[in-house]
Amino acid sequence: MSVAPKANPPIRTLLGPGPSPVNPRVLQALSLPVVGHLDPKFLEIMDQSMAMLREIFQTKNRLALPMSGTGSAGMETCFVNLIEPGDAVLIGVNGVFGTRMVDVAQRCGAQVDGVEAEWGTALDPQSFKAALGKKRYKLVALVHAETSTGVLQPLDDIARLVREHGALLLVDAVTSLGGAPVKVDELGIDVCYSCTQKCLGCPPGLSPVTFNERALEIIRNRKTKVQSWYLDLSMIEKYWGSERLYHHTAPISMNYALHEALRIVLEEGLAAAWRRHRQVHETFIREMRRLEIEPAVAESIRAPMINAIKIPAGVDDAKVRQRLYDDFNIEIGAGLGPLKGKIWRVGLMGHGARVENVEILAKALKQLI
Template sequence: MPENQSFRQDYPQLDPPVRTLMGPGPSDIHPRVLQAMAAPTIGHLDPAFIQMMDQIQGLLQQLFQTKNALTFPVSGTGSAGMECCMVNVIEPGDRVVIAQNGVFGGRMADIADRLGADVVKIQVPFGQKFEPEAIREAVAGKPTKLVGVVHAETSTGVCQSLPEIAEIAHEVDALLLADCVTSLGGTPVKLDEWGVDLAYSGTQKCLSCPPGLAPVSFSERAVQALKNRKSKVVSWYLDVSMLLNYWGGERAYHHTAPINMLYGLREALLIVLEEGLDAVFARHQHHGEMLVAGVEAMGLSMLVPADYRLPQLNTVVIPDGVDDAAVRRALLNDYNIEIGGGLGDLKGKVWRVGLMGHASRRENVVTFLAALESILVQQGAAIQPGAGLAAAAKVGA
């Protein structure tokens, strides 16, 4: 059949390098997920697929710890989930309070602005968290439609406590939107107990699944806000009232769902729940602690204080005189380890070391510590050779 093989000279066989993905995502993919994604494609209205959709929704509810009926994966990456949550409830002129302590809070504010909202952005420096009082002040006085907060800031590694903020938002009849991209499946996310109205996540962080889907969940209050809209949702693709006809009871065609990505997500969710949520969270916590013990013993320091630090996304302060890009390049080229650089205000100031999902493994912690030590020694940095691995080992098996 092939008549035109000659042009293949410029396009070798697909053979991506095998990396250990310890950046801010994508993280290491579980082999079972890749295997699931290669299963035969079926139609998006096939009875066998409809059954799988029910399962995925039920599994996502367990991960989000919610009874929200409107819980499903958006056909796009995490940022499509963010946009989906916002575009469905925000109308032009709505007052929206966004708490920004990193890049992703800034993205929320940008989206709200594009939707014509009256955006009130409150800020603390990258790497800090918000005190509930700051939110209380921001929503005081004027009717506010939505409060947007990042539960797990992928750009800084900060975990923001949500229950107090939910209470404040609800007191003034505002909805609480939370970015759970990096938290879902890594640290507890309890939408119902905490009172989160809109949440979104991504598949490529603690779910150990390739990027391409954005799980979202809408509370009854959020659904009510959607029903009370005066204007049409400006995005057809992300209009939840239409998506609901497909993911809800009717199974009416909206757009063609990304079938094989959904095979992968189903497998990824099963892997998390087989291990059990508590065990998963404990594993992330434990390996995060090992990593921190190691880098601190080496003589480096963490950006975020321990009490609100995410164990799955560790921001390590780059020591003075160390060449950021050279270190990351050496990790990638000599050890096949990907970590992330700093984003926004933290560009050039921190490394972002992810221990998410399947990447949160003991072997990854020690390999990273060993590789980083070697590279820093080569760069002539003032570190304590051997101290990192010894300290990590003491955190226990």
Template sequence: MTHPHPSVDSCHRSSIGPIDTPDRLLLGPGPSNAHPTVLQALSRTPIGHLDPLYVELMGEVQELLRYAWQTDNRLTLPMSGTGSSAMEATLANTIEPGDTVLVAVKGYFGNRLLDMAGRYRANVQVIEKPWGEAFSLEEIEAGIKKYKPAILAMVHAETSTGICQPMEGIGDLCREHDCLLLLDTVTSLGGVPLYLDAWKVDLAYSCSQKGLSCPPGLGPFTMGPRAEAKLAARQDKVPNWYLDVSLLNQYWGSDRVYHHTAPVNMNFGMREALRLLAEEGLDNAWARHRRNAQALWTGLESLGLEMHVPEELRLPTLTTVRIPEDVDGKAFSSHLLNSHGIEVGGGLGVLAGKIWRIGLMGYNSTPENVDRLLNLFETELPRFRQNAAVAA
């Protein structure tokens, strides 16, 4: 006996309205708002991922990424995935089982590097700093001498704490001890001075949705000659097929051999985001981020709020503000979002409930956004103080 199939309408929802999202001003740790020109590029009609016009665009994206990072690295490309895919690619391509990887952890994303490296069967060693401090050159040197790593992995702009790690001398140490330097630039690319070649950085990665003012979806990746040599000398295949740069380079290199169906429209957006950055000029972009961040810091401190990071180590892209003891930080940030359409972030890990994270990245780093947020902190925050509630 056969049973009739149920009606297609009886099993699943078949009617849903068009998408309708509110306007948000994204002043959290990311994503930031995409530039309108980037959004226009994303909406263009797709073309094939092997179309000669797209192949030309790929080369433009690569060259603009080299400019943004200040590097001549041949192997520079946007991974088809979020920043975490590029993060994993740096490790997947260079770690062989048993390699010692030293991770300098001073926040949440240092711990992510640690977790990823262990999954590639590295001998992972750790040096640590409290979440709100940076490493000294002497501390880095002591760790390298103690563990003799093949790779030193560290975060330049730690999104969880607002710390900008000073880089002077670290690349020289790594060359002296035959160690690759791997750097997370997720919250610094486009907004904070970066000089990969001058700093002797061997591997770096970033994301599309912060200082570059593009939606999330691409992970800029770059590999220098020393890292390329380690990749070429591997005894086995890269264990992650999708992130294998020796294969990806056949697509992004001169051969343009098919590897995967690239997210064409995301690279339209990336191309325009990088073009806008180059049009502004790196020095101008970096100065703009610094100027607006300093205005934010001054304004918040004038309201009696305390920054989490000493000024000389603060990121101009991501400010961490200590939540006053008499304030429910989550309630206030929810109020900003629900009543005013502004997103600010909370703390991660050991800083959960202790800080707000305020992003001024890329297109969002403007005096107008600083003034708007400071006005809300001044007028709205007093209502969320516990003594104010008691008095009422």
């Protein structure tokens, strides 16, 4: 039997769409002693993490917890718990992750309609108004910061329309949570999910979610079992709640990492973290324009943590990204779908949202284009 060589990954400057650079304090937390998933000390950490997640989601919801799985597990958690076969669902689609929502909802048996916009543009509230006026929907879902395009979707008007029509509002905050205001309670967002590896500055592996009481009541009154046993919140909330009923073995070390990552965000302060992401984004735009590289998204809807820039004419997309890896140990993201070969996606998220990272990338690109 041959033994594989010891893993020796390079130290990269991670400026792609995720994962983002991890704070050394979070890496240290990953190495803390593993205890049992019902150990009193671990239960304390769980309670503290829930309280900190409420702060970062800007909610007073009782249920705010990290699901065991990446951001896509958070997406599935929301749909499988709320949707039963035949339910009408309206989804905003202007990128990869709105498209993925449609797929997940359809797998739950939902009757899905879409509100679409060109990739790289925002969804129009008037399109939601028109759709909501024609049909009664159980759930309306959209992405706050579309990772595939760099668009930060304005939520206020759409949230108001959804409330007026009595539907549940589901928001994907995978890329925005910790890097921009999400305002769950203020906007009346019923259900929201995120991930750990973007603006929270943690490795991938958990998906924070929050459900308000209105959404939880729908789960309690289901006519059919939740499609997924593993993601069934009617059971999982009894582990994270006062009953402490075993459901599955929680990923102990990842929960340590998230706990420390949340502490770091709140030590800085939410408003300060949002401001830092915005200021680093503005510095990035200035530096790119010095290289005659233009942003691909209109200024009013640019997501500060995931920056889409146009690939200059005549520049070999794949060759530049490969040389960034090989010569500079820098990762940036390629365009997806209709934007493939047209944009680069530069993540300035969490611990990676620092001016020195902008300078490192700008210096490298100056040599390559």
